[in-house]
Amino acid sequence: LSERFAITNLRDFGMGKKACEDKIIEECEHLMTNKIIDLSLVAGEAFDTTHAMNYAVSNIICSMVYGSRFEYNDLQFKSLVDGTTRNTQLMAVQHVPMDLQMGFQQKRKTFAFNMKQNSELFGRLKETLNPQMCRGFVDAFLVRKQNMEESGKTNSHFHHENLMVTVLNLFAAGTDTTATTLRWGLLLMAKYPKIQNQVQEELSRMIGSRQVQVEDRKNLPFTDAVIHETQRLASIVPIISHRTSQDVTFQGHFIKKGTTVIPLLSSVLHDESEWEEPHSFHPAHFLDKDGKFFKRDAFMPFSAGRRVCVGESLARMELFIFFVSLLQHFRFTPPSGVSEDELDLTPRVGFTLNPVAHALCAVSRD
Numbered sequence: 001l002s003e004r005f006a007i008t009n010l011r012d013f014g015m016g017k018k019a020c021e022d023k024i025i026e027e028c029e030h031l032m033t034n035k036i037i038d039l040s041l042v043a044g045e046a047f048d049t050t051h052a053m054n055y056a057v058s059n060i061i062c063s064m065v066y067g068s069r070f071e072y073n074d075l076q077f078k079s080l081v082d083g084t085t086r087n088t089q090l091m092a093v094q095h096v097p098m099d100l101q102m103g104f105q106q107k108r109k110t111f112a113f114n115m116k117q118n119s120e121l122f123g124r125l126k127e128t129l130n131p132q133m134c135r136g137f138v139d140a141f142l143v144r145k146q147n148m149e150e151s152g153k154t155n156s157h158f159h160h161e162n163l164m165v166t167v168l169n170l171f172a173a174g175t176d177t178t179a180t181t182l183r184w185g186l187l188l189m190a191k192y193p194k195i196q197n198q199v200q201e202e203l204s205r206m207i208g209s210r211q212v213q214v215e216d217r218k219n220l221p222f223t224d225a226v227i228h229e230t231q232r233l234a235s236i237v238p239i240i241s242h243r244t245s246q247d248v249t250f251q252g253h254f255i256k257k258g259t260t261v262i263p264l265l266s267s268v269l270h271d272e273s274e275w276e277e278p279h280s281f282h283p284a285h286f287l288d289k290d291g292k293f294f295k296r297d298a299f300m301p302f303s304a305g306r307r308v309c310v311g312e313s314l315a316r317m318e319l320f321i322f323f324v325s326l327l328q329h330f331r332f333t334p335p336s337g338v339s340e341d342e343l344d345l346t347p348r349v350g351f352t353l354n355p356v357a358h359a360l361c362a363v364s365r366d
């Protein structure tokens with residue numbers, strides 16, 4: 001129930017809608033003047049793209065969940081975001097027995113810390129709650145909870161633990177995924193400067209230096225193809241886990257109700273019978289002979305069917321606006337002394353597939 005509540009309410013708070021686009025655009029302005037990127041511009045120093053991307057993307061979830069964004073130097077915000085990222089990384093540690101104990105301990109610690117921070121934030125929102133004007137998802141949940149209590153309904157799903165779990169899940173599902181995809185995008189641009197040239201040529205020709213909007217996507221087929229190809233090649237959520245809700249026979253195999261099934265999304269995204277260049281970065285996968293964008297059935301980084309990612313339209317909007325804005329204003333290059341060939345595309349194993357630690361330079365185009 002609370003998941004259905006989360007989905008309908010996030011839609012009400014702008015998921016996939018204009019209000020959300022405005023939030024992403026507002027966040028872009030903050031990102032463009034971010035100190036981390038500034039440093040690269042002033043001193044020509046390379047920077048790790050993790051913080052800039054995580055903070056910007058996480059703020060979109062904050063706007064929807066709490067109703068407001070945070071400054072990038074806000075300590076509470078930084079620890080919330082860094083804790084969530086750390087936990088996603090630690091999920092992979094569980095597969096290595098020696099690290100198991102340490103991984104669990106650290107995970108428990110960061111979880112407890114994140115829960116405490118969230119409890120404080122919920123408390124502050126509760127004090128200033130106005131049922132006529134919900135600022136975000138937490139407000140909507142608290143109002144619903146109050147209404148249930150007032151009408152004497154028992155056995156309700158609207159209790160503190162459920163709010164906590166839903167909010168933590170939204171952060172976990174909505175931050176690392178989008179931020180990691182953006183980091184792959186920038187890394188691929190630095191590695192393949194000719195493709196970056198083509199993106200920037202298209203952006204200069206079609207939108208110049210004005211703020212990009214989702215509306216512009218249809219006029220930017222090459223850029224759109226680059227974003228899709230980034231998602232395909234990076235395949236950041238390689239496996240998912242489902243359980244059959246009834247007995248099924250699939251391709252001649254009988255699968256009993258209640259069986260855990262682990263579909264490999266990466267086997268589809270890198271399928272040699274579906275893609276012309278399955279293991280290379282090849283934006284032409286998504287372009288027809290006239291250079292028009294076309295979608296491919298085997299493109300399913302968000303999964304498919306009834307359990308498809310609920311954040312898909314939000315994520316697609318974020319990827320497009322953040323990526324285009326960054327490429328409009330900056331050129332991404334390897335650090336000085338590092339060649340494009342040396343930029344490593346081997347993924348680091350985790351719950352999501354991240355690029356290995358790396359730094360890039362951002363050179364202003366303005």
Ligand code: HEM
Pocket residue numbers: 169170173174175177178181236237240241242265301302303304307308309310311312314315
């Ligand atoms: C590039 C970004 C993203 C990718 C690649 C991605 C991918 C996925 C995938 C593969 C699943 C599993 C679907 C399945 O079980 O079949 C999923 C589930 C989910 N995603 Fe995303 N996601 C992204 C961004 C987001 C964002 C921004 C949100 C924010 C609200 C979000 C919220 C969720 C939730 C709540 C679920 C669980 C749905 C369920 O279990 O029914 N995701 N996502």
